[in-house]
Amino acid sequence: MNKIKFVSSLPGLTQVDKLRPQPIKNFIPKWFKNTPAFDMKNDLLGSSITVKRCPSFVDIFNEGYVIPAPCDIYLSVTDDGNWTWRVSNKEVLIETHPDFQYLKHRKTDTKQVFKLVNPYYIITPKGYSIRQIPMMWFDGYDYKGWYVPYGVIRTDQWHEINQQIFFTSDKNEVLIKAGEPLNVVLPYKREKWKSEIVEPNKKDLQIIRKKRLNIISSFKGGYMKHTEY
Numbered sequence: 001m002n003k004i005k006f007v008s009s010l011p012g013l014t015q016v017d018k019l020r021p022q023p024i025k026n027f028i029p030k031w032f033k034n035t036p037a038f039d040m041k042n043d044l045l046g047s048s049i050t051v052k053r054c055p056s057f058v059d060i061f062n063e064g065y066v067i068p069a070p071c072d073i074y075l076s077v078t079d080d081g082n083w084t085w086r087v088s089n090k091e092v093l094i095e096t097h098p099d100f101q102y103l104k105h106r107k108t109d110t111k112q113v114f115k116l117v118n119p120y121y122i123i124t125p126k127g128y129s130i131r132q133i134p135m136m137w138f139d140g141y142d143y144k145g146w147y148v149p150y151g152v153i154r155t156d157q158w159h160e161i162n163q164q165i166f167f168t169s170d171k172n173e174v175l176i177k178a179g180e181p182l183n184v185v186l187p188y189k190r191e192k193w194k195s196e197i198v199e200p201n202k203k204d205l206q207i208i209r210k211k212r213l214n215i216i217s218s219f220k221g222g223y224m225k226h227t228e229y
Helices: 030-034 202-215
Strands: 005-008 065-068 073-077 083-087 093-096 112-117 120-123 128-133 151-153 164-167 173-176 181-189
Touching: 073 112, 073 164, 083 093, 083 112
Parallel strands: none
Antiparallel strands: 005 120, 065 181, 073 083, 073 173, 093 112, 112 164, 128 151, 128 181
């Protein structure tokens, strides 16, 4: 089994539970937990399945690790473009990316790009990288006024994961609380792929139809029964 290793540069940080990187399953949002698998009681036919049974959602909260804020982080951007930051732990640093690096080159609602100098480093086995994924589907995330964007890091060779924090708030300030999820990291093996776009042949159709027939043979739970994790 491959292992992703989180190494802290701040002594003792690993002992504070809420500040430790954790499996994403520890952060399943309340709305998802409270969503029933079927919208109607006693739905024998499974005709009222919800997002909880959607194939694209089934494994979202089964893989990846959440990187939490290592302390309280205060960010401010004024209407005239001036910015400032504060942290409750003076051992944690925030930097900014100058406009010429990103903001100058595209139209965006991002007002400032801050960078957290994260005290955690990530080490993955040779040939493995991590995907840095925003906290999609999480309660309140869409209106917090900030987010950590998507990115890729070859963490078998480069171990810093300093997250860019895009400030998008309509207000002049935001507060990120210690332990609040910043983003998800998902380890993956780097491989080269080729794409092929073809009309289906007989063998392709047989494969597709066999799997589909297996899955739709049940009113409920066909996807989970006939796929492997």
